[in-house]
Amino acid sequence: MFEDVSFLASMIDLLIPGSGSGKAIMAAVLLGASCGLLGCFVVLRRVALMGDAVSHAVLPGVVAGLIYSAERSPGVIFLFAAAAGLLGACLVRLMMFSTRLKSDAALGIVLATFFAFGIMWQSRNQQDTVGVMNFLFGNIGSIDASDLRMMLVTTLILVVTMFFLRRPLLMMSFDEGFSRGLGYPVKILNGVFYFLLTFSVVVALQAVGVVLVSAMLITPAAAAYLLTDRFERMLILSVVFGVASGISGGLVSAEVNGLPTGPVIALSATLLFGIIYLLAPRHGVLSKVARTLRRGMRVRRENTLKAIYQIHEGEGFAHEEVSVLMLARKRGQTEEKVNKDCKALLSRGFIEMAEDGVSLHLSRLGWKRAMEIVRNHRLWELYLTNEADYAEDHVHEDAEKIEHILEPGIVRQLEQHLDFPELDPHGKPIPQPAHLVTQSSVVPS
Amino acid sequence: MKPADEIALETHDLTVTYHKRPVLYGIDVAVPSGSLVGIVGPNGAGKSTFIKSVMGVVPSSGGWVKVFGKPMRENLPRVGYVPQRESVDWDFPVTVMDVALMGTYGGLGLLRRPGKVEKRRASEALEKVGMLPYSNRQIGNLSGGQQQRVFLARALAQDSDLYLMDEPFVGVDAATEAAIVTLLREMRERGKTVMVVHHDLQSAGEYFDHLLLLNMRLVAFGAVKDVYTPELLQKTYGGRLTILSEVADQAAKL
Known part of the structure; x- marks a missing residue:
């Protein structure tokens, strides 16, 4: 058993690159993947603020980890951070359950309290917590091999769990009531979700920082949501966007002196989002x-x-x-x-x-289309006066709009409904474009 | 057909409170198998709450629910549920087929993925409600009536014996309403028991064979000809029992 573990550990070590930029890229990939995956659920379940609250709530955990682990073992820091994040999430649920406060107020209180407590605690122990700025604003360059090992393991757990549970998690996010009816353990699944959410926050912590982790949870997934109506594709796109913004942001901040990683990564995610916001084929603004x-x-x-x-x-x-x-x-x-x-x-x-x-x-085509439009207009006027009891002088304006959007199926229904009328409410004949096909002459008689 | 004396759903002293305020008082009802039941009552009478508490979506604060003689939890697969259409986000990135497939998830457990059998069942259910051609559409691109049909298809794919439907007639066009009524009758022909929360008293008398009259407590349950009477309807719709709701308010403050 022990040998298995050490074998696994050496396998993991093999994966970790030696060079500094290699490490940074790998960190970006890991954080992009974990935040991208979880982010899809965060966006679809509309708990974006929860991601923000959890990420701020981990700060006291980070401080505790820095103080109590003399050799700064990333494992200890991760553990404390995750525990603090989960505690924050639990408190939010508790507050919502026990009072009439809605989630936003509960989240706001927890977020501020945990963050304030973390900052205060840190400033009382400045010499023990020298690296805390890396956790606040992110510094991808500070990630060493042991940090990466921790990130890798956490991401693996997250990806594997997500792979196996994505269907029930999606089902539950879509329709919680129905999931209960199916016999799903909804409470446990919710718990798993918040566990994974905290994990993804912790993975991204050192690269992006407490303050901006939620950007990695929300922005790539939101961009993916604008691009597709299929969940599987959304997952993939979200991961791709997360990784892309992680790598580009990480590289830029490494090149330019004095630029903290977190903000640069967050902004490159926003840049990607902005492009998609404008150019997405169906849900984009320009289209x-x-x-x-x-x-x-x-x-x-x-x-x-x-x-x-x-x-x-x-x-x-x-x-x-x-x-x-x-x-x-x-x-x-x-x-x-x-x-x-x-x-x-x-x-x-x-x-x-x-x-x-x-x-x-x-032209023949022109006759057909013109007759269709006039027919649509007059059919609609007739329908409104006959069936919807509109006054005759009220129907024209409405028909001016409707004539352009009536589909053939609805036209057929209207004709049947009105028993194939020949005159509109104002006594004008309703043209029959269908006759064009059978008649030899183009101009209707 | 099942024997007429089998009881599909039995509740005993089912009570529900929201934030300590009772909204349903001690409901005792025994619904015979194979009946088509309309649940009617004024706004705020607890119609949806009744269904939700039976399904366990809303916790009940007292009483028990049995389905075909067994506690609800043990017989869940025999119960199909159609929640209110507004209860979900229709912008969700799932297709019509995905939603219908959800009906088959109950038998799959958490990890098994739907296979050929499940896909066939979902397709058949969609076919039955006339939504098969729309299988690959994202559910937001449907009309209200079509969305309701998809929800019904999901329930049909569950292939249960007892169905609980929450306001399936709300916001649907006349054609869909007629199609749903036909479907409900068909289900009854096949021996299913269907309970439907319904808001329109007028049509309730003709759509269903049993009525459950509800106004915070059970006013009456029985065959339409026995309970669709002016006295009982007056009792259901004639306003809340004043003392009952006042006491409920006070109990909430304790």
């Missing part, structure tokens, strides 16, 4: 803006098509061509603007311009 712009442009195009149709309709479909000027009048806009709209329609094949450049006619 949302782009989507809104695209929709606005489509609405403009469709409104122009509708105007062309209405001009034709007003003339009893007697002419094939419409002039830009007529269109501008109908739309109540300048010629230049309408010309621009026409270009957009032209490039999509909805209209064809005459050679003179001032008149145009709808």
